[in-house]
Amino acid sequence: MSIEVRLLGPVELRGESGPARPGPAKQRAVLAVLALDANRPVPLNRFTELLWAGRPPASAVANIRNHIAALRRTVGGRIVSQHGAYQLNLAPHELDVTEFHRLAERGRAALAAGDPARAEPDLAAALRRWRGPAGQGLPRGAALDVLLAGLETARLRVVEDLAEARLRLGYTGELVPGLRDHLTAHPLRERAWSQLMLALYRAGDLGAALTAYRQAQAILHAQLGVDPGGELAGLHVAMLERAAWLEAPARRPAPGPRPAGVEVPRELPPDPVFLTGHTAELAAVLAAARPGPEELAPAAVVVHGPSGAGKTALVTRAGHRLADAFPDGQVFAVAGPEIAAADLLARVLRALGVPATEVPAPPDERLGRYRSLLATRRVLIVVDGAADAGQIRPLIPAAPGSALLVTSRRPLPMPENPPHVALPAPAPLTGRVGPRCR
Template sequence: MSIEVHLLGPVELQGDDGPVQPGPAKRRAILAALALEVNRPVTLDRLVGLLWAGQAPASAVANIRNHVAALRGTLGDRIVSRPSAYQLNLEPHELDVAQFRRLAAQGRDALARGEPAGAEPDLAAALRLWRGPAGLGLSGGAELDVLIAGLETDRLRVVEDLADVRLTLGYTDELVPALRDHLTAHPLRERAWAQLMLAHYRSSDLGAALAAYRQAQAALQSQLGVEPGSALTGLHVAMLDRAPQLDLLVRPPAGRSQAGGLEVPRELPPDPALFTGRAGELAAVLAAARPAPGRRAPAVVVVHGPPGSGKTALVTRAGHRLAHAFPDGQVFTEAGPDVSAADLMARVLRAFGVPAAEVPEHVDERIGRYRSLLAARRVLIVVHGAACAGQVRPLVPGSAGSALLVTSRCPLPMPEGVPHVELRVRHH
């Protein structure tokens, strides 16, 4: 019997035939409590303390026994009875928390060995397991809330570990929007403020770096009544002094780096500075294109609307917001009515460093080369100005992990389930 328990987001069970509803909130909380102590016995007294804040009802133990009996209908002998205790037995691959911790530890070990390029895939994979706030929707007691909050603390640490890796690798432009989003949700994270300052500084924007320090200072003063710590103030002074230790020792070539023997294109146009008023449409594109744990199909989004509706600005802003999730490259290519699918395919292959003489002549061979190239990578492809679905259907990646954003003047008959985001011309 195949079982997966997911806690990194809403509490979920996956069985042989797909998702299984764990049941009411208290049952999901019991499942979460047992999973957080996986392969160890959890006493009934401990479960009562985890599940009820304050004075538990007299029926607490009976309620736990009834919910465990119901969970056994799905989990079978994975739940073992011990004297006055229960134990949930799972393999590491059957619990997303265990997978997250394993990948995070591997990434940190690589980083400690001075191998940032080796750390990046594991740290990024750890974060892709998250589907939302841990334990979303649980009605746990105070003690269970503390355990769940600990998972969120672990996630924030990995987010910032990954930012350190990408700073070391020179991905400064992609980091800025990701760190801005992170700090909007967590404005007291001094480590992340330091990373944002460094990302700006290494992008040769000292003014933005110093402005980020002032923003950090204001957030800490207004919410905690304290000044930034020594690490942040020391970084601020070092930037004012243009200290050489702040520079990257090895910088990637402008716009490109090397990975796996192929070029890593960074082709997105500049992030539009005056982009406003499309928050809902932007959120829809990001939600549909951002990698998600358990996604089996590649992400494809079509943004359509008449000339002047802001399609280019929207996909460019979305591309910059998503760039950190697609570290193996971002390709931006123009379609138009006279460009064939074969031409677009050749253009993308060349963007990844395939010499023109080695681009296959036949379209089906080009498609095969393209899908093979993307199979083990996380790549964002943006096709601007598609005239018909036939131009872009061959560019749909063959597996999950990569994403395709398409702009067109009208909706395109794409495969079932591909979302369309419509833009209209705004009149001022």
Template sequence: MSVQVRLLGPVELRGDRGPADPGPAKRRAVLVALALEANRPVPVSRLVELLWSGRPPASAVANLRNHIAALRCALGTRIVSRHGAYRLDLAPHELDLAEFHRLAERGRNALALGDPARAEPDLAAALRLWRGPAGHGLPRGATLDVLLTGLEADRLRVVEDLTEARLELGQAGELVSTLHDHLVAHPLRERAWAQLMLARYRAGDLGAALATYRQAEAALHGQLGVDPGSELTGLHRAMLERAAWLEPRERRGRSVEVPRELPPDPVFLTGHAEELAAVLAAARPAPGERGPAAVVVHGPPASGKTALVTRAGHRLAEAFPDGQVFAAAGPDVAAGDLLARVLRALGVPAGEVPDPPDERVGRYRSLLAARRVLVVLDGAGDPGQVRPLIPATGGSALLVTSRRPLRMPEEVPHVTLRRAAGRRGPSGRGAPLRGRG
């Protein structure tokens, strides 16, 4: 039998004979709870927790069984009961939520690979599946609300992914009113504020773009008591400098090649699980954290430093869609030469790399202000090689290897490797963290 379950709006159920009435609100909530965990068993205790707020009534389990029995009239053997749990079996195309996630993921991957033209139709199709708030019409107050709220967060992310794709496709003028309406409903979405700034800037209205920053600042400070984050402040600074990267790619006079410079992911890397986790955590700051996303991995020769940061880089690549740069340092490489190397990797022609070191640093920070780039600096021997490359704003990250600890800002952690990956001593691992400087 064919089945269609739709959660992205009012709950709907369709079988071989057309639309089927899912029944009263509580029964529809049972259907939603099972569909959210489609093809996985959901224990009765978990269903009760999701469907009743506070202390459930003594009849909760009996009521649940009655609702399941009624749903089986439309779903038949799609509902399987076993070992105190229920499972709803659905193919991906039979659940609008699964189709939404499939399209959104495909679009997001295309966007991460720098292909907004391929991303746009998938992201738009994902959003067309929404007919209103997820689970519209269900009784509120139960734990199920938390899961449905999470779906709304997923939708907002796709709205902004689609906006990003359309901005890159040169549709800034058409996006201004859409983004304005989006922010009226969701005034704390910093990514959307940045997109509205960029849309107004690319539409030729610098004054309105800068005024949008002040509106975002007022909204965030008024409702949360916080200042704009690094993405917004970096974008504001780049607009004041009229940075070239603010233009859509097709207007920059040349194609933009996204650097993918990481060496191959080490096949035989073993051990150092805690150290790898520490590096990944340092490159992914917690929401609201204002420190730079940077970490220094140090240890003696053959301790596995380069292999570790390479493995971390591959794990992190999707979080940095604007490129991954791998630069070899060494004790004889000047900091200015390293900056020039990274600038060229980020698309700055050799003839346009500034000569004064401070201008190179400024150009580097402007490029990173609204990009998400991972920079790996291998074999640093001096803090002066590293400090200019520490991202000044959020969104990008720096991984560094060195044979010894380097004197860094106190918020930049060090990860210590004491023995080569795969050569375990009695404890089987090194010391994961070695302080902050």
């Protein structure tokens, strides 16, 4: 059976039939402990150390066993017991923490190798795994807080890694609002102060950059009793001297004009007038797919649920809300088990202006043409009714700037691990209002 555990925000548990109720706060905390040590046995004394501040109550072990028994009703044999310990077995894609670390490490490695263009989408995708503070809603005051705080520290580092990648790609003033928000919440982050100063300087606002240094200096002195470190102080001196190395690198070229005579596709169905409910799910889709200010990271979102759950209406509504963010068009393609991945790719190519006679026959050439087109465009691709992951994986944008929305009756696990939004089954109608339709 397939499950998903999410800790980067409110603790969530999903089974094959969709979202499951992970129980009261202490039970969710038990799940968090198991997930943070996934695939390793967690002794009972480890549970008590993490879940209770001070001396645990006499009923602690019995409570833990009861909570684990309740969790097993959802995850089945994924929780195994051995010699006074419990172990939750998860594949990497089934835990958002694992996927966050994988994407962050891959992006950081690309950044260290001097390839910010390859680092940026991975770092942005890592941050999209977050839905709020780690373990939001769990009881506080016990040692579990330390583990959750470690996740938050990792998130702050990725925020700054992403800012670093974008500075290297030539972004300047558009980074300022996000960095100011970051520093308002975390004013002792010297690396972020350096990034804010550099973004302001490269945007041509030397005065604001020097003011930012004085703000950092005052905060560090007031809260820690120290002066700025060597990196921040050295940047300040370099700005006073207008050092040549401070100049911004050449910005990536803007998307070129579309060929003459090629229409911008506007294929979304009409915005569903009577769509009600699913407010949280719609917000999740929009947050994952909508680029922020000057954010050019590719995105893919899978909306899954049973027949009649409202998947098509939801992605159609989301598509209309997102249309302005994708000025080069919105493509709407209907999939299904009978449509091969290569045929679906050809359908999208035609929508993007490739004449039918010029669609390459080999699947790998179709994929190359698709990626080349999206490299200079910002397009929203909507695929309704995907049958499996292999069908839609080729459509995940490789270049920053575009997004893919997919509906499917079940989750579509794949190495890229796009975020999934689950819709519950529709509530059954009560009472009989007419003859039964077959």
